[in-house]
Amino acid sequence: MSKTSSAFPSFVAAGEALTDMIRQDGEHWLGKVGGSTWNVARVLASLGQSSAFAGAVSQDCFGDDLYAASAAAGLDLRFLQRVNYSPLLAMVHSTHPPQYFFVGDNSADLHFDRHQLPTGWQQAVQWIHFGGISLARQPLAQHLIELAHELKSRGVKISYDPNFRILMDEHYDATLRTMSQLADVIKVSDEDLAGLFRTTDLAGALDTLRSWNPAAAILYTRGGDGASLYAGQDHFSAAAMQVKVVDTVGAGDASIGGLIYSMLNAPARTTREHLLFSIASGAAACQHAGARPPTLPEVEQLYAQA
Template sequence: MQAPTPALPVFVSAGEALTDLIRTDAQHWVSKVGGSTWNVARVVAKLGLASAFAGAISRDCFGQDLWQASQAAQLDLRFLQQLNYSPLLAIVPASHPPQYFFVGDNAADLHFTPSKLPAGWQSAVQWVHFGGISLARQPLAGQLLQLARELKRDYPHVKISYDPNFRILMDEHYDATLREMSALADVIKVSDEDLAGLFRTPDIDAAFATLRSYNRSASYLYTRGEHGASLYINDEMIDAVAISVPVADTVGAGDATIGGFAYSQLKHPERSNREHLNFAIASGAAACLEHGATPPTLEKISALYMSSSA
């Protein structure tokens, strides 16, 4: 008897999966799987929702590591395209202070084809996330923008989130993408560091005001590290303090924050806006308890969420 076809996911994160090559000393490097949008998909899957990463990876050793990690995270592999192109690499020659650059001319991620995703996925999905460096790399950025446009136009039940997650690729040529993706999104997650980089200004308040002007109807999840976070919905602004935890690593905390926020909205629509914000903050804090971009468990997030809500 043939096994039934698995149900299509309720959450999809579209963008880049990559490999971080980190220099540990003068002669040694270590590779780690990563990618902002890929991490968000893993976070939601870890919390128990059917989740997929929609993107393309290589077939070499780096791509195989990403494939195996995606499988281990229980992502829907029907959305992951493995192609005969080179890998996308983030080279990190120094960590203090952080230094990095990207290697990926004509890499596999650029050849992602949305039309090859499983039939009917747009009708089944409830939330689609965009962001990361994928929107700063052509022709992938154009493919993702078109996908977001089509979702907005033809599938009004789908909620779109966007986390620009500023990186050095996002110079003035990224401005038009920032503006259009902000206009398409229902939820925009941004940090104070993102704002400084995206708008090339030390005036963070002015940068945030400009970002909000791009889409007055969107919800804005604005994070400020140890200074907490705020949720802006229409004319309402909700502040929440940061949750103090013993920090092992902050890598992936932002991805866990937006992943936790999406999970809370999808799984617990009865919660108040403040409760959604508190769960998002707890998700980011829980991610800091582990080294690397390790998706936090629901148990760890829930413990922090309950303590912050007490």
């Protein structure tokens, strides 16, 4: 059930919610609700955090599906805006290897208005998350950066997952640096570093990222090769957890979501413990088909085993 009480959520993810249109056999397409930042909002809600997705979706069947899925996830629907513009679609015409493009000229996501969010929510939010293609699409990107600056000045914690996509060419470089300097927590994968920095020198790219904001905690994920968490001078790496992998879709969103949850609710944990909880969250997501967020008992069971 969606959150309808007057209390505002402690966590908000701001960005894009979209529909993945996946080509099945050359003739048929399968529509799946998605979006990087929207998924992270769902992960926090699934773990038990009061959560909202701040963004705009269309008023057609695609927007209906995203609205219904947001309600089913327990998100605070006061932050989800519905506008009379076309939907944002990711056309995935090949899954092996992944090949896609976006359809969204003047689409609903670009018309998100932060000034239309509920009055007083800024006083309640403890953590806000940014990332995905929303920061590569104007004018939405500029509005989100302004929101990040505003909340940073209020002492709200900020996490950032660029989640590299083909839209993020050299024109994205300034946004990458700005958001990295604003963030308290940054999540990147090996694929993100290669794409964002346009290099095969991943160690050098990571060093550059860390130099922009030495105080930020950086979660560096490497798929089946595990992950690392850098927190100031503290650093810990861990192997991937051995689970029966059904689907890796949504694992990255679950890993950053798990890290945020751990830092919000167990701040006394060590860097190692935060990392293991994050890896457990990503592993738990892999045990289900599609981008289904893990539940807290599922994550805690894997975390205890670690």
